[in-house]
Each structure stands twice: as structure tokens, then as C-alpha cells.
Amino acid sequence: MRYDPTLEALARIERKLDLVMQHLEIRDSAPPQPDPLADVRELAxxxxxxxxxxxxxxxxxxxxxxxxxxxxxxxT
Structure with missing residues (x-):
């Protein structure tokens, strides 16, 4: 089975990056992005x-x- 990057994997990476940026006290001026899979999670x-x-x-x-x-x- 080949690796297929999904939105789920990207969301995990973004959460980890947010923690690193918070630890280093780096501020991002971009507004936080909503969870792209929120509705999928809710349905499940x-x-x-x-x-x-x-x-x-x-x-x-x-x-x-x-x-x-x-x-x-x-x-979920």
C-alpha cells in the first residue's frame, strides 16, 4: 500500500507545528484554520x-x- 498524504495527516502536522511555534514564542499573523475534517468527525x-x-x-x-x-x- 503506497503512502497517500491526507487532510488528516496534514492536520496532525499543523497541530505539531503550532506547538513548536508556541514553544518558540513565534507569532503567526494568519488566522487559525478550521479543522477540515470537523464534519467528517461529527458524522462518524x-x-x-x-x-x-x-x-x-x-x-x-x-x-x-x-x-x-x-x-x-x-x-472522534
């Missing part, structure tokens, strides 16, 4: 797995299998 949390998978595929462009696995891994 409410047990609407099929809708969550569909929304994930629309955001990332990945295939059905990859989207299903990603939704199953989401921290």
Missing part, C-alpha cells in the same frame, strides 16, 4: 459512517477503501 461520532466516508472522499479524493480506513481511524 454520530454513527453515520457511510456519510462520513462519502464526505471524506469528497475532501481528499481518495478511493473508497482508503476513505473507509481513514474514517475508522479518526479520533
Amino acid at each position: 461520532r454520530r454513527g453515520k459512517t457511510i456519510q462520513a466516508i462519502k464526505a471524506y472522499r469528497e475532501r481528499t479524493g481518495v478511493g473508497l477503501k482508503e476513505a473507509k480506513e481513514a474514517v475508522e481511524r479518526l479520533d
Whole structure:
């Protein structure tokens, strides 16, 4: 299975970068970006797995299998 960077991975990287910047007291003038997967997480949390998978595929462009696995891994 090949590595496919997803919005989920990017969100984790951004959170880590935010912590590093905070530690170094670096200020970013850009407003914080909302979680691009917030609605997917909410759908998964409410047990609407099929809708969550569909929304994930629309955001990332990945295939059905990859989207299903990603939704199953989401921290809901």
C-alpha cells in the first residue's frame, strides 16, 4: 500500500507545528484554520459512517477503501 498524504495527516502536522511555534514564542499573523475534517468527525461520532466516508472522499479524493480506513481511524 503506497503512502497517500491526507487532510488528516496534514492536520496532525499543523497541530505539531503550532506547538513548536508556541514553544518558540513565534507569532503567526494568519488566522487559525478550521479543522477540515470537523464534519467528517461529527458524522462518524454520530454513527453515520457511510456519510462520513462519502464526505471524506469528497475532501481528499481518495478511493473508497482508503476513505473507509481513514474514517475508522479518526479520533472522534
